Amino acid sequence: MAALFQQIVNGLSIGSIYAVFAIGCTLIFGVLNIINLAQGAFLMVGACIGLEVALAGFPVPVALFAAILSGGILGALSEVLMFQPLRKRGGHRWMGLVASLALARVLVGTAQEVFGTQVRGYPPNAITGLTWEIAGVRIQAIQVLIIVAAVLLMLLLAFTLKRTSIGRAIRTVAFSETVAQIVGVHVGRTNLITFFIAGALAGAAGLLFGMLFNVVSPFMGDSALVKGLTVIILGGLGNIPGAVAGGFLLGLIEVFSAGYVSSSFRDAIGFGLIFLILLVKPTGLFSGFEERRA
Amino acid sequence: MMAVLDNFLLSYGNLVNLCLLNIFLAYGVWLALSVNMFTLGTGGFMALGAYSSVFLTMHGGWPFSVAVLVGGLLAALAALAIATPVLRLRGDYFMLATFAFTEVVRIIALNWDSVTGGAVGIVGIPQLTQTWQLAVLAAGALYFAYAVRGSYLGRAIAAIREDDVMSQAMGINVLGYRLSLFVSSAFVGGIAGAMAAHLNFFIGPSDFGLLRSIDALSYPILGGFDALLGPLVGAILTTILPELLRFSNQWREILMGLLVIGVVLFLPGGAMSLLSFKWRSRHRQSKLVLPDSVEQGAER
Numbered sequence: 023m024a025a026l027f028q029q030i031v032n033g034l035s036i037g038s039i040y041a042v043f044a045i046g047c048t049l050i051f052g053v054l055n056i057i058n059l060a061q062g063a064f065l066m067v068g069a070c071i072g073l074e075v076a077l078a079g080f081p082v083p084v085a086l087f088a089a090i091l092s093g094g095i096l097g098a099l100s101e102v103l104m105f106q107p108l109r110k111r112g113g114h115r116w117m118g119l120v121a122s123l124a125l126a127r128v129l130v131g132t133a134q135e136v137f138g139t140q141v142r143g144y145p146p147n148a149i150t151g152l153t154w155e156i157a158g159v160r161i162q163a164i165q166v167l168i169i170v171a172a173v174l175l176m177l178l179l180a181f182t183l184k185r186t187s188i189g190r191a192i193r194t195v196a197f198s199e200t201v202a203q204i205v206g207v208h209v210g211r212t213n214l215i216t217f218f219i220a221g222a223l224a225g226a227a228g229l230l231f232g233m234l235f236n237v238v239s240p241f242m243g244d245s246a247l248v249k250g251l252t253v254i255i256l257g258g259l260g261n262i263p264g265a266v267a268g269g270f271l272l273g274l275i276e277v278f279s280a281g282y283v284s285s286s287f288r289d290a291i292g293f294g295l296i297f298l299i300l301l302v303k304p305t306g307l308f309s310g311f312e313e314r315r316a
Numbered sequence: 317m318m319a320v321l322d323n324f325l326l327s328y329g330n331l332v333n334l335c336l337l338n339i340f341l342a343y344g345v346w347l348a349l350s351v352n353m354f355t356l357g358t359g360g361f362m363a364l365g366a367y368s369s370v371f372l373t374m375h376g377g378w379p380f381s382v383a384v385l386v387g388g389l390l391a392a393l394a395a396l397a398i399a400t401p402v403l404r405l406r407g408d409y410f411m412l413a414t415f416a417f418t419e420v421v422r423i424i425a426l427n428w429d430s431v432t433g434g435a436v437g438i439v440g441i442p443q444l445t446q447t448w449q450l451a452v453l454a455a456g457a458l459y460f461a462y463a464v465r466g467s468y469l470g471r472a473i474a475a476i477r478e479d480d481v482m483s484q485a486m487g488i489n490v491l492g493y494r495l496s497l498f499v500s501s502a503f504v505g506g507i508a509g510a511m512a513a514h515l516n517f518f519i520g521p522s523d524f525g526l527l528r529s530i531d532a533l534s535y536p537i538l539g540g541f542d543a544l545l546g547p548l549v550g551a552i553l554t555t556i557l558p559e560l561l562r563f564s565n566q567w568r569e570i571l572m573g574l575l576v577i578g579v580v581l582f583l584p585g586g587a588m589s590l591l592s593f594k595w596r597s598r599h600r601q602s603k604l605v606l607p608d609s610v611e612q613g614a615e616r
Contacts, residue, residue, distance in 0.1 A: 057408060107581055116354055117580045119411075120534050124576035131569030248419065248526065255412050290423040296416040301401040304409045 024158030029277045035165035035234060037273020038172035043227035043246060044253035044265040045179060046097075046220035052196045052260030053216045056118050060100060061224045062247025063126035066240060068093040068225025069232040070137050076144060082233075086171065089229035090222045097221020100125055101214050126243065133240035143236040168230045175226055176266060179219070183262070192216055196260070255296045258306020267308055329447065333515055335555045336450035337508060342535035342547035343457035344504025347497045349533070349541050351476045354407075355498070356529040357414035358505045360421035361391040363524035365506030366513035367425060367432050370441055373514070380444040384510040391506025395499045403494050418529055425521040437520025445515040453507070454548075462544055473497070505532075538579050540586025549587050 072089035152163035183189035191212045194202040232238040257264025279291040348355040365387030372383035425432045464470040475483040484490045513519045539550020561568040
């Protein structure tokens with residue numbers, strides 16, 4: 023029984039990171055109907071810059087803020103310099119995929135040049151070492167911290183989307199760009215804010231990833247991107263509550279299949295699941311909640 | 317002095333081989349792209365061809381040509397097996413399904429130690445691939461693309477790309493064409509994988525992942541997939557340029573990325589639109605605007 027709870031705690035802590043990252047990916051898809059393959063690289067940059075700030079002696083919240091800011095700025099820049107010109111020129115949507123992947127390569131190369139190619143970790147401090155043992159379940163303080171931070175970020179995003187004028191604008195553009203223009207929403211600015219939010223979430227997820235596994239490297243973005251794509255398929259493209267549920271679900275599935283089936287086929291089970299979902303219910307597991315793709 | 321010359325020729329010959337292989341692969345991907353199938357399955361099909369042919373030549377002692385053919389057929393068979401469900405999907409959903417396929421293949425390759433060597437991969441593969449074989453394959457692919465353009469098949473493909481619902485209404489067997497193009501693309505991928513495996517000394521699971529698939533897609537897209545020579549130009553450019561930028565590993569990645577972004581931003585028709593700009597603007601105006609309607613109905 024303790025083992026079961028242990029798996030659940032582990033699954034939730036990793037799942038919460040997946041959820042934060044995937045919300046960004048799915049938000050961009052919902053608003054602009056594109057998949058930004060550079061999100062994984064934004065995550066990596068967020069992790070690297072967060073680590074630099076933490077190594078400079080600043081507390082974790084400051085590092086998180088730095089990661090969020092760097093990811094967000096990168097996201098906004100990618101929109102201004104790449105995606106927006108591409109849309110204006112009427113480029114085919116494949117161009118966006120190829121360009122976003124090229125951007126990821128540029129960022130990975132730059133990160134190698136700036137931060138070096140070696141794998142780095144956080145210095146041991148009070149938080150990373152602290153663990154509690156409750157009825158045989160080992161809970162690390164870092165896991166609690168990550169889950170709390172992730173849930174706070176998601177609540178903040180939910181509040182922004184539901185209750186603020188920016189959120190209303192984003193939801194309107196997601197519904198229809200034409201309608202948004204008719205009712206006077208500044209579409210270009212809304213797209214920019216969407217990219218900023220998505221990049222910021224990726225940056226935050228990067229810092230949390232780095233802290234949970236204590237591994238930060240310029241190459242961490244690729245595997246994260248694969249996880250993010252998995253989650254948004256599970257949840258349905260453009261479906262934000264679906265991305266949250268899908269993130270936690272993938273975290274739990276991974277931990278349980280590693281614990282009870284085989285750790286080497288952990289990823290295969292995730293992908294088998296994607297394949298199955300795409301075949302049976304391509305709009306995602308949770309599409310019943312929304313009448314249409316956002 | 318001779319050693320330096322030999323070394324230079326050795327690396328130069330390798331580059332030629334790589335170019336020819338990528339040209340062949342580029343036309344394989346172009347087959348799928350030509351009816352709006354943005355396939356990320358290429359890496360998976362290449363892995364199937366590579367591992368099966370290596371297994372046959374190294375453990376079965378089969379002749380190289382037969383092993384390559386079996387590799388291609390196996391990839392085509394896999395495509396046929398996943399086609400029924402996957403071809404129902406459109407746009408991004410199709411892309412993600414083929415991506416999942418590639419990842420499943422990669423993970424199987426990573427874990428099936430007895431056949432694939434697991435994470436270590438297979439070392440000591442006999443280098444049976446000859447330059448002339450690759451040249452024949454590339455030329456064959458180019459000729460096929462050329463022959464298709466004027467034929468009924470080419471017209472049907474163009475119609476499906478413009479609007480598949482309309483094509484269906486006009487009596488074109490859309491599913492049949494999509495299926496055969498998908499399977500042929502997988503066959504080419506399998507053959508290319510088998511040739512690539514016997515070109516290098518080594519194959520590992522990470523050789524055939526998402527990046528391989530995207531690289532393969534970027535050849536026709538960067539070259540210009542409307543033009544006959546587009547996939548060829550794209551494959552040669554993206555193979556040779558990294559070699560020219562060899563002075564620094566990281567800078568090579570950065571410059572390649574920037575270059576790709578530049579091409580995408582400033583030459584939306586691909587690199588070939590530089591050469592054929594006048595010709596294109598007179599004859600093929602309508603082709604420049606690709607329909608979004610197909611992608612809009614991504615939900616099927």
